[in-house]
Amino acid sequence: MHQPPNPPVLYSFPSASDLSPALAQFIAKAQKESLEKKGRFTVALSGGSLPKQLKDLIGNAAIKWDKWQVFYADERVVPLDHPDSNHHLCMSELFEHVPIPHQNIHTLDPTFLDDLEELSDAYEQQLIREFAQRDTARFPIFDLILLGIGPDGHTCSLFPGHELLREEDRWVAYIENSPKPPPKRITFTFPVVNHAARVAFVATGEGKVDILSDVLDYPEKGLPSSRVRPAYPGQLYWFVDDSASAKVQYPKSPFSL
Numbered sequence: 001m002h003q004p005p006n007p008p009v010l011y012s013f014p015s016a017s018d019l020s021p022a023l024a025q026f027i028a029k030a031q032k033e034s035l036e037k038k039g040r041f042t043v044a045l046s047g048g049s050l051p052k053q054l055k056d057l058i059g060n061a062a063i064k065w066d067k068w069q070v071f072y073a074d075e076r077v078v079p080l081d082h083p084d085s086n087h088h089l090c091m092s093e094l095f096e097h098v099p100i101p102h103q104n105i106h107t108l109d110p111t112f113l114d115d116l117e118e119l120s121d122a123y124e125q126q127l128i129r130e131f132a133q134r135d136t137a138r139f140p141i142f143d144l145i146l147l148g149i150g151p152d153g154h155t156c157s158l159f160p161g162h163e164l165l166r167e168e169d170r171w172v173a174y175i176e177n178s179p180k181p182p183p184k185r186i187t188f189t190f191p192v193v194n195h196a197a198r199v200a201f202v203a204t205g206e207g208k209v210d211i212l213s214d215v216l217d218y219p220e221k222g223l224p225s226s227r228v229r230p231a232y233p234g235q236l237y238w239f240v241d242d243s244a245s246a247k248v249q250y251p252k253s254p255f256s257l
């Protein structure tokens, strides 16, 4: 029988620095469960404010970096060492400080920066190589996708009112007119995000206070972040701080693993 998506679980912490260790424990548990099941851990990261919150993974003995396969939930179409690159940010905040094998981090192919169609196809091919031979599902099933939310409700590079919100077939799509710079980006589509085993939003600070209430209390507004509802048995989590969740009516859960 078709089951509706599980309701989101909302964890709110007194501050961003209280959130980071809990997030690291949560990721370590997700990794352990995935390694026990299939010996690898597939994870997708975002850019923006997220990578800073991953600092408690550094030096964490529970993390088996050689078992991680890392993808980017969205990426800006710029060289890999450009300050706007999500990969560049994740490298400087996290990966330069941990023993992850270089080949386990799947970046966009910088030879296609001038051709968005080729670029997004090539990234989709990287996902197919990772997932299609192992899973029979129509879309990849990530063990964990970590997302941010912009003040307009966007997540990945899926912006309010954009035609990409209706994409049902592609795994990776491109956008040439992002309202937030830089304008050219590639992004996972909703079917990919909503097939993951676990998706966790991470949002901190009072700059997120209005949008968090809009997304969690008024999902009928249809903002991109409200459309993240992983299919059963997948689970959506929100890791936020009390400044960001100050207006949210949606029930908070005590953090537990």
Ligand SMILES: O=C1O[C@H](COP(=O)(O)O)[C@@H](O)[C@H](O)[C@H]1O
Residues within 6 Å of the ligand: 046, 047, 048, 049, 050, 074, 075, 076, 086, 147, 148, 149, 150, 151, 154, 155, 156, 157, 180
């Ligand atoms: O442009 C982007 O923005 C979102 C949200 O960023 P934040 O700084 O408000 O956390 C981010 O999740 C995405 O990866 C990035 O490309």
